[in-house]
Amino acid sequence: AQTVTQSQPEMSVQEAETVTLSCTYDTSESNYYLFWYKQPPSRQMILVIRQEAYKQQNATENRFSVNFQKAAKSFSLKISDSQLGDTAMYFCAFITRDDKIIFGKGTRLHILP
């Protein structure tokens, strides 16, 4: 079965610090896409960053970047200079071979003032 595992249910960091959220996945595919979604208290799901598995270069979006290790099937999210507005649930996700996007169980991130 294709699965996504987020091993950190909850994390807290001080404002302006850097934090890394972990994600591992299991797939036999060689080409796929990976995502990180943010869900703030408003409940809205927001796409933060995406990575194409065939690209070696790690994706970056402003303060958000990923460390994609294909052989290890690892896809961690780094948030630099964290802000109070980054407080949210973060979900890792990827596309399966049969056109489904499956999600991990999430990491609840608290940014402390």
Added chain:
Amino acid sequence: NAGVTQTPKFQVLKTGQSMTLQCAQDMNHEYMSWYRQDPGMGLRLIHYSVGAGITDQGEVPNGYNVSRSTTEDFPLRLLSAAPSQTSVYFCASSYLLGYGYTFGSGTRLTVV
């Protein structure tokens, strides 16, 4: 553009009642999905569709039906509501899955 519109935003049902959660998108997206979100469980896929007339089951399809008669609409039907179906439901759509999903704002359903 409205994006993905879900209605209603909140609903309380009695056990055994049926209802339909509506989902509509105006972006001409082929891919649409329904997820439910429960504490500690993340988002679990209920049903999905890769185009009009095509639907398939996800991880937790029991107790739910879907149809996709048009590209724009993808309603989710609860046949006989049970307390275990108390959850937040999200509809999502995508033009190309590689770009990820656009989500609706969710429906909070309580079954008493």
